[in-house]
Amino acid sequence: MSYDHKGIDEKWQKRWMEAGVFNAKNDSLKEKCYLLVEFPYPSGAGLHVGHPRSYTAIDIIARKRRMEGKNVLFPMGWDAFGLPAENYAIKTGNHPSTFTQTNIDTFRRQLQSMGFSFDWSREVNTTDPAYYKWTQWMFLEFFKAGLAYKAEIAINWCPKDLCGLANEEVVAGKCERCGTPVEKKLKSQWMIAITKYADRLLADLDTVNYLPKIKKQQEEWIGRKEGMIFHHQVKDLDIVLDSFTAYPIWSYADTFLVIAPEHPVVADLVAGTEYESVTNAFIEEAKAISDDARTEDSFEKNGVFTGRVAIDPLTGREMPVWIANFALMNFGTGIIRCSAHDERDVEFALKYQIPIVEVVDRTNPDVPVSAHSNTGVLKDSGPFTGKSITPERIEESIVWFAAQGFGEKHVTYRLRDWVFSRQRYWGEPIPLVHCEKDGWVAVPVDQLPVVLPNVENYQPTENGESPLANIESFVNTKCPQCGGVARRETDTMPNWAGSSWYFLRYADAHNDKEFASKEALKQWMPIDIYNGGMEHTTLHLLYSRFWNKFLFDRGYVPTSEPYARRHSHGMINAEDGRKMSKSWGNVVNPDEIVGQHGADTLRVYEMFMGPFEEMVPWSTSGVIGVRRFLDKAIRMVEKVSDTEDVAVTKALHQTITKISSDIEGFGFNTAVAQLMIFVNTVQEKGSITKESLMTFLRVLVPFAPHVANELWEKLGGTGFVEEQEWPVADVSMLKNDSIEIAVQVNGKLRGTIVVAVDEVEETIVKMARADENVAKYVIGEPKKTIVVKGKLVNFVV
């Protein structure tokens, strides 16, 4: 017999909504708990089965917390700016906002059909002018603080479509639409100086509870590296070249300098010399190489001599200055001191017959010692000759070199400043105006939001400007400062803008005076648990931490870190093990599962399918198993009786214990297994008391809220199960009178005995030896007897 999932789902969803049971209270005296899942991009394809995985998990925690007496904020919204809506607009001529609104309605309906306990009264939408007004306001804060600046940055450019491309539109170096190889085109863009926060973003990771792999990825992405800058006077020219090295103690081996082709100093080095034309040709060639090609194994290191030498401050050596394609402009200073102790440098030196010097003797006669090992004893190294390389000595060398005026300690980062301009329509307009007299001027706050105007044509313009550049009525404006002729910025913000602060808006979603009141923020921040995909670890997570830190510095938010704890879920793949994709035809639609089996089946199945953090394949037959479990659970109502087997009572308290701890440890799959064990026990024993069953419903409700409430009502419960207290296990019920003990001989299981729980060791050993099968193996006195209380006896013979 199968329960009417459709009727039950709708009934309880309607009642929850009407009662507003999941709405957070800003004026509650209860302890707050702010739980957050990443808000989705409302794509045209509708919800993916991956979405409910993390939503269910955090929903389970939210429901448990409410039952534990917390004032829980668990909100939902839409990260709705983005390329697909714009492309749809280009294709159909419809406005992206109508498409987006349709998608949002679909997503909302889908999420509501799964019974998540979101507080829908705080729904946010990044494309709503009432929302992006504040995104623009925050950008102006960055601008006013001097953290937003203009820089010439290369964009992806399709020479056939005459259009700038987002990174995701570049597939294997080619334009996604027409297959033309993508070029780089320099464009003046707004940048935000996230690198100014690099050290704090790194250091403050120690103050938050993130999964270790998340912390590690952020650390690697920030890529802090300590080292030293050396100054090199170029011979015959009034130019000083600054090189960066992370291995300063090895510097006595350095014999030549290498400069990145894009480095502006190159032109000055070769100007008017016989090397100029060769150098320029080399630079042109190097620029044409895509980043993809650079990282291929077959990439050949080559370079040209500039005809210049620079003086090594350490040794006074004349170091030939080369330009080489392996030097990167955006790491360190763009200039490298090269030596025999770097595999890549040696390869280059041998190719161009540049002399090399070693300062640490080889252990392998064929290969110089690598500087990366940072071990060995130095020779020919000035004051460090004869000394071994240790972390202390490295530090000492930096101090000494600096004291001599050779250079200074320097820290470099992998992290780059944030390119904040997009030449796109469907994003927040950057609220700046360019005045011929005053330069870039902020749009006054009382004129925000700068609303996206309606356009006819969503294509980027032929010179790579945003579609907004074609709208004269938008572009032409007056300078807010001098009233003179001015033009609006036509670039829009990246997707990451609106999502960098949405969690703050939830605290006070309808405020039209501020992005959120200080009191509301103080009440809710920081977020207790934030769950999201690993793919957002380096961009969204880092951007939003930075954004929050900036607002914190400006006094607008109460905590330096927005997320006290960050957790992550694994992806759901298709049954065939591949990624779900339209082109593979292996996509599972969550609506179908809800339609066929009900919301609770989808929820419980997604929790049961495997460890929450790991990638798992979808299994249609696994779904059926969960549905069978829920049918069995509902049928327990027929087994209600005045008495129950003690095994049922015990199982109940074990279940309470296990579910409570599993939810806290994100062990949702084993929690579901325990729910199943309980239901199986009741089935086996044939009866359960009403009281026990109603207690069980309180631990079932986070997982299967519709089924739990339906049963609750059938048993005469009032209100919602969610309004009950979270049960506490009776520890005395967890104890058994007797226990089974394993008996091993030489570590091999030979039998089991059942003994009283408080039986003395001597008797247990005696009983173990008396076991018929054990006796066969234990002849005479055992050499040693190991007794593990309550577990086993092991005889060593």
Add this chain to the structure above:
RNA sequence: GCCGCGGUGGCGGAAUGGUAUACGCGACGGACUCAAAAUCCGUUUCUCGCAAGGGAUUGAGGGUUCGAGUCCCUCCCGCGGCACCA
């Protein structure tokens, strides 16, 4: 190349150094049924054995331990991150 995580039945997966394979799927046998579905009961790591019981088994090989899926070493495979990064 460096770093991190993982490899357990036919499948998804459980196991604070202490009875490996919980829970689910699938499969097989049975009950109910005119029949099927649903449901219920039973079996199900492999292997030898009528049975009692034995042997093997957590990617491969070593080690520590009374005892290792779990700890250590070497290697193989998969996933993820970083990477001509000075």
